[in-house]
Amino acid sequence: MSERPEEPNQAYDAESMLPIDEHVEEGHDAEGRKVRHRGIYLLPNLFTTANLFAGFYSIINSMSAQSALAAGDAASASKYFGFAAIAIFVAMVLDGLDGRVARMTNTQSAFGAEYDSLSDMVAFGVAPALLAFAWALGDMGKVGWMVAFIYVAGAALRLARFNTQVGTADKRYFIGLASPAAAGVVAGIVWAFSDYGIQGSKMSFLVALMVAAAGMLMVSNIKYNSFKEFDLKGRVPFVAILVVVLMFAVVFSDPPRILLLAFLVYAASGPIQYLLHMRRDKTLS
Template sequence: MQNITKPTVKSKGIYLLPNLLTTAGLFAGFYAVIASMNGRFEASAIAVFVAMIFDGLDGRLARLTNTQSSFGAEYDSMADMVSFGMAPALIAYNWGLADIGKLGWLAAFIYCAGAALRLARFNTQVGVADKRYFQGLASPAAAAIIAGSVWLGQDYGVDGNSVSWLFALITAGTGLLMVSNFRYHSFKQVDWSGKVNFLVMLLVVAVFVVVSVDPALILCCLFYLYACSGPVMTMRNIKRLKVSDVLGDKEVELFQDGTRQTELEEKPSVIDEKTPHN
């Protein structure tokens, strides 16, 4: 009697828990837009940070519970575009860019387009790029710079219209950092499920205490420092800065210690013997 093997049929449906967190992040981003339209800029900025928390949780939860899916990855990317692309751009425009006319909305558009290009490039490099580093400033960190600046301005009574030109430069510059080739630490090599010393937990508590003293100022400063770390790290790890190290679609591979690899295709015989390579 001949055995007939039936083809396996994938069960339809989506995983609830990770996509629920993604939806919560999407809601926070949408709320941030609505709040900024109503002039509630502090609430809109805080909503962006809330969206960052949900964005950090959904992917890790999916990996821990083995509920990863192509649908979840695509949904997460679209939610990120709303929360870290559209929402910060509109918050920036409503808070301090509307009064400078076309230059204001152009700066906001540069940021929004930079976020879209950053997310598209990240999706095409999944499984290929070095997980220890981001190529360009990550969109959640870029959103934190915009939201943190607005939150800090609101806390200290700064009128957005009085710093329109400066804020336009910050907004456009943040958008350009997202599409740059600067390398940023991703912190993905940290073992979050491993055991740590008791002093580490005390340090974590101390960090929460420090942030709670003035969350707007502390968070804003932290993300500004992180944004500056990319150019600094890139310039430290290469001997001669080229245009392709800053912008462009040229792939720049790094060694394990972060130093720049010699272009073997152009100069196959020239290799720095002091530089370890894979």
């Protein structure tokens, strides 16, 4: 029995034969008409990819540190823990740049927003949880990995909620602790203490409390200042440059401890402002 002949009008799209499909995204032009765009914007997605790589690099170093601890090499473990924490802070810088670059070059896209969210989940969700687990929580058994999972789940829920509130929430505030700030608390703790050669097993309970608190703050309804009202493209007083230089000098004088202190203060600022607001409302009533 012969094969059924091809339909005369059947044609193969050359792009469909490629092993990787071309990305097509629908949007609207200046007149509101629906248009289809092929491909993705390169520049902002390069920063997002670098953010993803930094998170992946942090995970690799956390695993290397755990292997070094198992081999009894505490010095190498401290070095790897430091690299893992630094990679998370580098990811924060890259995460802040990709969005600003996209806005400044008018290259925002739905693909970029989704890619950024997935990269953040790796860099600020999985990587900090694994870092804390490898450094301190692993010695707590099931409690340790449950605490780490609370943090991961908090980061996932925080990012999902943020994505659904884009365009409707007040841009001056974050609802809940932002995932990069929560990651800064976790990475700062590990970097600050491992830099002194302190083993996480000696402070497992404290680390568990901090990691769980960071995870819960991410899904809370507490408001945090987003600092998005600052216009980086506008003119500023000359003294502002001096303040920035001074801030860099302070941070680089002792990066692990200064960054930990800064992120702890920011994480605590939300609950403190919430309590002060509640107290003021009770006084007025």
